[in-house]
Amino acid sequence: MNGLPQMVSSDGIRKVSQVVFSGYDHNVGSGNGSLWDMENMTGDYAPLLGTRKPRKTFTTLNDPHAIYAHDGLFWVDGTGFYADGIRKGTVTAGEKEICSLQMYILIFPDKKYYRTDTGEFGSMEATWSGSVTIGDGTYNGQPAKGNTIKTTGAAFPFAVGDGVTITGSTAANNKCAVVEEISEDGRELRFLEYCFEEGSWSGSVTLKREVPDLDFLCENENRVWGCKGDTIYASALGRPFSWMNLGTLATDAWAAAVGSAGDFTGCCSYLGYPIFFKEDAIYKVYGDKPSNFQTMASARLGVEKGSHKSLAVAGERLFYLSRAGVVSYAGGTPSNIAHAFGDVRYKNAVAGSDGRKYYVSMEGPDGYSLFVFDTETGLWHREDDTRALGFAWNENLYMLSSDGMIFLTGLLRDATGQEEAAFESFAEFGDFTEKSGYRGSQNEANRKGLSRLQVRVELEAGAELTIMVKFDSEDWEDVTRNQKTAGEWQRVKTLTAEKKRSFVLPIIPKRCDHWRIRLEGVGQWKLYSLSREYYTGSDLQ
Numbered sequence: 001m002n003g004l005p006q007m008v009s010s011d012g013i014r015k016v017s018q019v020v021f022s023g024y025d026h027n028v029g030s031g032n033g034s035l036w037d038m039e040n041m042t043g044d045y046a047p048l049l050g051t052r053k054p055r056k057t058f059t060t061l062n063d064p065h066a067i068y069a070h071d072g073l074f075w076v077d078g079t080g081f082y083a084d085g086i087r088k089g090t091v092t093a094g095e096k097e098i099c100s101l102q103m104y105i106l107i108f109p110d111k112k113y114y115r116t117d118t119g120e121f122g123s124m125e126a127t128w129s130g131s132v133t134i135g136d137g138t139y140n141g142q143p144a145k146g147n148t149i150k151t152t153g154a155a156f157p158f159a160v161g162d163g164v165t166i167t168g169s170t171a172a173n174n175k176c177a178v179v180e181e182i183s184e185d186g187r188e189l190r191f192l193e194y195c196f197e198e199g200s201w202s203g204s205v206t207l208k209r210e211v212p213d214l215d216f217l218c219e220n221e222n223r224v225w226g227c228k229g230d231t232i233y234a235s236a237l238g239r240p241f242s243w244m245n246l247g248t249l250a251t252d253a254w255a256a257a258v259g260s261a262g263d264f265t266g267c268c269s270y271l272g273y274p275i276f277f278k279e280d281a282i283y284k285v286y287g288d289k290p291s292n293f294q295t296m297a298s299a300r301l302g303v304e305k306g307s308h309k310s311l312a313v314a315g316e317r318l319f320y321l322s323r324a325g326v327v328s329y330a331g332g333t334p335s336n337i338a339h340a341f342g343d344v345r346y347k348n349a350v351a352g353s354d355g356r357k358y359y360v361s362m363e364g365p366d367g368y369s370l371f372v373f374d375t376e377t378g379l380w381h382r383e384d385d386t387r388a389l390g391f392a393w394n395e396n397l398y399m400l401s402s403d404g405m406i407f408l409t410g411l412l413r414d415a416t417g418q419e420e421a422a423f424e425s426f427a428e429f430g431d432f433t434e435k436s437g438y439r440g441s442q443n444e445a446n447r448k449g450l451s452r453l454q455v456r457v458e459l460e461a462g463a464e465l466t467i468m469v470k471f472d473s474e475d476w477e478d479v480t481r482n483q484k485t486a487g488e489w490q491r492v493k494t495l496t497a498e499k500k501r502s503f504v505l506p507i508i509p510k511r512c513d514h515w516r517i518r519l520e521g522v523g524q525w526k527l528y529s530l531s532r533e534y535y536t537g538s539d540l541q
Contacts, residue, residue, distance in 0.1 A: 013451065016434065017531040021049035021378030024371070026342040028428045033530075036516075040425035042372070042409070043379045050526035051425045052383055053410070056417030059085065061404040066096035066107075069394035071116055074098065074105055075406070081107060081114065088114050089121030092182040099217045101224050101240045102321075108226075111211045116159070124241050126157040126209045134173055135200035137190055139181065144193040147180075149207075155186030158209060163236060163245035163253060164189070164339065166207035172197040176244040178251075179234070187525020192358065210244050212255075216276075216308055220269035221288065227264040227276050227498065231257045232285065234274070250289040258283060258295060266308035271316045271331050276486070279323055282334075299329055301334045309390065310349035314358040315375025321349035321362065324375070339374065340380040352399065354410045361388035422523040431514040434534060449511050451494065458500040463523025467492040467505055472490035473510040489518060500528065 018033045023043055025034040042052040072084050075095050083105075089112060097108040105114040111124040114172035125153045130153040137148025150168075156166055158179050165176045181190035183409045212233050214226030224235040234254040236242035243253045260281065267276045276283040282300045287293040301322040310321040318329040325338025325346070346362035346369075353359065353457065358373040368387040387402040396415045399407045408415045434448060450469065459465055468489040471508050492505050519527065
């Protein structure tokens with residue numbers, strides 16, 4: 001219920017008060033008191049209506065491409081990869097997919113990595129070519145058959161746990177195998193016994209640590225998961241560089257093509273499972289090792305193409321933009337929560353979460369809008385026209401905008417940064433038609449006239465709030481200046497105050513079918529109640 005019951009005086013003047021304010025509702029025909037449009041508003045004070053908290057500027061990038069948080073804050077600016085503001089390596093320019101496993105930060109499509117414990121930056125892939133001898137050696141200090149590759153040339157650029165693909169030797173030796181040990185000088189690779197055919201073989205070979213091309217990736221149960229086209233890949237257990245040693249061992253890598261039409265449009269880890277999306281299907285991978293991994297598909301609303309960065313968890317639910325609008329997913333059938341947007345369609349969504357709220361920047365017919373969905377109240381609010389390139393959570397929510405600004409936004413905790421100056425905001429209510437019939441009749445089509453508004457507001461020092469009214473979408477005079485307005489809105493009064501108080505605002509009555517109310521502010525303000533006094537008339541024009 002948005003308001004208190006109507007009061008009718010002896011002269012026929014009615015008064016209705018609204019003390020509960022809902023969120024964004026861009027639907028034609030929404031009820032009295034709904035909010036048709038807004039900017040920089042929040043549901044933090046629900047059921048009150050108020051402005052969002054000021055953001056803080058963390059830093060500014062020149063050529064922004066990505067942001068990520070995992071035991072630190074990372075971003076890509078131009079061709080530089082940065083860890084907590086320090087350049088650590090070079091990547092190609094363009095959009096990035098970033099994921100982490102243990103101490104590794106993985107950057108795609110470049111297939112680069114950064115180690116948070118040592119500061120090492122390098123390539124996930126490695127290639128070595130030269131003359132080798134393949135034959136017997138040692139393993140764990142004991143003699144072993146058919147397990148060693150030796151060279152007298154340059155040291156091998158591999159590490160223990162790498163899956164190495166061997167080409168150029170015999171058919172039995174050309175394979176992908178996992179490096180189990182490496183000699184101190186790096187010129188001897190040791191594998192499991194009988195990995196290679198018995199006897200000694202010498203010649204030139206190429207050894208390569210390969211990583212598949214991946215469009216989207218995530219971490220789940222100590223593996224990196226990714227997809228390309230309609231194929232799903234999983235790295236070896238705990239080994240983000242090892243992808244080609246496909247097998248049935250619990251530590252092996254895994255891959256599977258789903259074979260359905262269309263390419264994957266996104267992936268994420270949710271409820272302990274790696275989940276992959278197409279526009280019209282959701283694929284969940286069950287199992288805990290390659291021998292029992294199973295891909296289960298369901299025909300559901302998946303992620304819309306171009307909105308792979310809209311996946312975010314808030315209030316223990318997964319949210320993303322589908323072809324039917326923003327949906328909430330809890331492991332079963334997605335639920336559409338986009339009713340508030342009316343018939344406006346959005347695309348190219350990028351989202352983040354502070355654990356409770358879902359922040360999503362989407363492209364609409366008039367440009368980008370940043371919306372916030374509160375999982376506790378179920379309300380949407382529109383903040384502004386920020387086009388976000390990415391979000392990251394690291395004790396606070398960071399937002400990277402297309403102009404290179406990294407903001408701290410939402411409810412901040414011990415956050416440092418330059419706080420933004422007082423910003424403009426507005427809240428525009430939908431059509432007020434009032435239930436204008438008498439004694440229970442609900443004929444809201446009759447003519448009526450608005451005679452007075454009463455608002456109870458709280459404004460911070462220096463803030464201003466302007467109350468405006470529009471009748472039947474016509475131009476009317478500014479009652480405070482006795483002059484014609486340039487637009488459709490009639491300015492009633494501009495308010496200033498430093499505490500909660502009520503203002504009574506008289507209005508020159510005008511017979512009309514409906515009216516709208518708009519509140520435009522600068523600085524922080526809250527609306528506690530909105531009361532309207534009006535008289536009713538007939539159905540005559």
